[in-house]
Amino acid sequence: MYTEISLENLRENKLPHIWCAGCGNGIVLGAILRAIERSKIDKDKIVFVSGIGCAGRSSGYVNFNTLHTLHGRPLAFATGIKLANPDLHVIVATGDGDLAAIGGNHFIHTAKRNIDMTVIVFNNFTYGMTGGQVSPTTPDKAYTTTTPFGEIEEPMDISYLAVASGATYVARETIASPFVLEKYILNGIMHKGFSLIEAVSSCVTEFGRRNKLEDPAIYIKWLKDKSIPYSKTNALSVKDGIVVGEFINVEKEEFTEKYYEMVKKVRNEERD
């Protein structure tokens, strides 16, 4: 099934966007917008929250209630929004540095709470906005502006961490398969609880330039070639490959509902 991107959901007067030609962010944002369209949720009830970085700029381009927060903090802002008004649908767009480095603590704890929101992390293996520094997900030996001799830290697996932290829907796909990505995002939006979709994206300008991937098409092919379906590995994380698929999709009590049920209960008891 093919869904058009509804122009209504874009702030056309804010376009063109600031992203470089060939950047994968547009593909991810397209998948998010198509998924939102298919979800049929009331657009006035959507709050689109983002952090800081190239991915974080996405909130400026979409026509919902939008909040461009601080570096690393989008999930904490989102927690406040959802808890204050559970009728709102909270969608968060974040980068790998934003979510897993400076925002790592919020990431773990928001997943642990299983609070209802959908987080789409644009994982491009680097800090694009600040000019291509190393990120928690930078692959082994890769060159970045702060690893001029190649990365020596083991990369962090965001999806793995999300599952371990208590997220109840986690999936990963690359921009080489935008429609699968779209499906996962839709599943995430329809899922009640904390859902995280890791969208493995490209940064041709910063990461690509330093790692022989400056050509957008070659970059996407590289991502496709490295992709291994989850059904074939049975391991969420493998060395030198990108395991793609739906990793977890379970139902568990959602935090906001649990909270308001408690409120109802204690208020009734107090009246007795």
Next chain:
Amino acid sequence: MKEVVISGNEAIAYGAIYAGCRFFAGYPITPSTDLAEKMSYLLPLNGGVFIQMEDELGSISAIIGASLAGKKAMTATSGPGFSLMQEGLGFASYSEIPIVVADIERVGPSTGIPTYPSQGDVMQTRWGTHGSHPVIVFYPSSVYESYKLTVEAFNYSEKYRTPVILLSDEVIGHMREKVRLVEDLPVIERLKPNVSKEEYLPFDSRYDVPPIANFGEGYRFHITGLTHDETGFPTSDPEKAETLIERLHRKIYKNMDDIGKFEAFYTEDAEYLIISYGATARGAKDAVIELRRKGIKVGLFRPITIWPSLELPLREIADGKKVFVFEMNLGQYVLEVERILKRDVVFFGKENGELITPEEMESCIQKSL
């Protein structure tokens, strides 16, 4: 009207509930923790939300989000945690989100002495963030005032669309007094837009304080910590940057008659003037009474609004008087007093966890007679 014996921190919690606060996010830190604990009890009973976040960065972020979603929201912390909140405070100031932050000071620097009082955050409340934005900071001196100023902190945050900081110290926070929780204090709600969705400008510069919609009400607007124009979208146009920052200053400084609060105690015929606030001002009152008994004409000027500075009243009241500043730090508010009065004043301060006693104040004044 309830009569209760409670601590200053508990009074803040009761004041918050009275003012309509229905969201608290925080992270425990002495000596503010009992405030969070009280809120964790009071909020669910009042249909509100309490959440203990993973840290202070998360706490302030969550209350900003909650405020945008329409709830009056607050957090509480102490020095080190307050430092972590600076990033969020700057965001809330610049994007004009009403929130209240209670900072119950402890001895510093760094983790200092957690259970002892200090007034070491006075400058941090003013200059802790980067960039140039005004702040509103209130400092209670009693348990009742903790209650009343909390209600007012919420009122001012809504009225001026800005964070308001409630600065208190371990002594005021933990001492217990019998208070009447007055229930006829006015409660102010934020001004909501009444224009069409197409016309709505979240940062409309025709107003000093533009009306603010809540997320989910049909106005789809954008909020960012980047420099923004009237529409809320980022801009790097110096003229628009200036329009915004000027308005942020105007909305506060133009209303100093409303915002500026102080107490003048025996100042009319005074030859000597003590300037002191919070817990220290309680001792200063004793010193004034004692010195008056000895025939020395001393008065006390107690700023309740710590920021913005009370320039006009301070100049008027200090006129022709010898000025003494007492505070539990090694010289913070005194810098502001000197700046305003443009002359030297006598300073006595300590930051070792001990209160300044009335006797110490008396001898300091008597020495310079």
